[in-house]
Amino acid sequence: MDLEDYPLTIVLLQEMLKDVVRTKTYQNVIYQNGFLFKDKIVLDVGAGTGILSLFCAKAGAKHVYAVECSHMADMAKQIVEANGFSNVITVLKGKIEEIDLPVPQVDIIISEWMGYFLLYENMLNTVLYARDKWLVAGGVVLPDKASLHLTAIEDADYKEDKIEFWNNVYGFDMTCIRKQAMLEPLVDTVDQNQIVTNCQLLKTMDISKMTPGDASFTASFKLVAERNDYIHALVAYFDVSFTKCHKLMGFSTGPRSRATHWKQTVLYLEDVLTICEGEEIVGSMTIAQNKKNPRDVDIMLEYSLRGLHCNVSRTQYYKMR
């Protein structure tokens, strides 16, 4: 993500900071694992207000380089100074790919790089670039694991509201917009009672080892109905974890966990699936960066259900943009 163009408004900043699942997890990871930070050199990729750098400095880091390319870097400098950490934290305004880091290597790279659907408008490539350029052998990336999951939900009311709405707008047929709406995954909060099947792990990425190409992949899935119901959408969400902590730490953005600002990502199905307990939706999801606009994510979903009341096999395309 090109933070320079990113609308890092105060309202958005506050939403992210007030997302306690997000911010408190990072705070706990840092404060409860002082042994990782003590006398270490840390690089904070996409530092924003500098909050993670401040946590690291307070946890005993020797020095923290906070890199932020938006105008927020100027704020971060003031914040670092106001809190008396000017001697520990250096804010660098610029893109990771263009800045001169004053040290040859860092011990730890920390970043909150995750976007909606994990991969939409994310900073992952920037983190991997920094890792390859500056992380010492045996250094730590925080977080170091990120997983994408899939499940299926009943969502009659909302699909009616968001998708079928376009069939009749004040008496007019706007079905061409319905087609567009079907192509765009919806970032929204799903109630856990809507979940009809198991939750399937699609992919785990090891941030300490992966290449940028590993963020494009095809993963197969099998979703087994846990009750008789209808299925209107598949829902994707992600977990991140910090496996280098004294004990495993992390958080999930799934519908069964406390809500975060990432919510979940809803992919509406063309068909309403009438599914019986024990029946399986099998298929695969292919995720790729859009070639023209690398911020966009292209998704191909293949699925089929061979059930008592429903026999369907289909391919749908989505684009997050």
Place this chain on the structure above:
Amino acid sequence: MDLEDYPLTIVLLQEMLKDVVRTKTYQNVIYQNGFLFKDKIVLDVGAGTGILSLFCAKAGAKHVYAVECSHMADMAKQIVEANGFSNVITVLKGKIEEIDLPVPQVDIIISEWMGYFLLYENMLNTVLYARDKWLVAGGVVLPDKASLHLTAIEDADYKEDKIEFWNNVYGFDMTCIRKQAMLEPLVDTVDQNQIVTNCQLLKTMDISKMTPGDASFTASFKLVAERNDYIHALVAYFDVSFTKCHKLMGFSTGPRSRATHWKQTVLYLEDVLTICEGEEIVGSMTIAQNKKNPRDVDIMLEYSLRGLHCNVSRTQYYKMR
């Protein structure tokens, strides 16, 4: 507003269409005043999906030119065709300032050009340009009146949440962001029970006669407390009206009216004013387009209260961006 750059997403389109105060008022104005439209040539400025053009066509317009510069113009073309109005509505993709209108004059200009705070990222200048270039003498602009209003509210909890939050963020001092947050008016819904004073009309603009420069002005105000209370913010909102209808029609976006997607605009005060019933806040508000970025609105607020418990006089600056 440069619609080409405007994120006319499907979610936003739906929010605007589902704003029934907005869309139903336009529909009622058009359907209940067929005499205005019968055999007339209409220009729809910033047509979006073409919904207003469809209303006009259905109301008996001879021809409607729907001008839209975003990619939504392609959708509008499909929608016009799907609804059988291709012979009445012509969708023109482009900027008003650059398109070739196939007729020398139009009888009616209709537009939903209003932005947050009426004037933020609005299309008013485009409407005025179209009016001066194409509107026949005695032609009608819909809506033809827009008014900006001001009132004062108690808002302790929300100011704490939005502004004072920055004083202590997970233990760190981010007061430099507090300063920024104070500069940015907040678009949000205000409960009518928070209103402490009268509502004062600041300015009425006559869209059929005004010049672009009339959207920059200084207006004085006097807000009289209707009860003993504290005042944390001033709140601005707008009304629009269609005075050429058979009877006066229009809507208000004020806190005492049904909520719209425009909500209200909250300007937090540096001081908390302790005000007694009958005491007056007097002052003036100066509104100007930002010279560097014409989409931005600069606001200067001067106010003073000479009260029993509070004696304050201050100037504050805000910028909507």
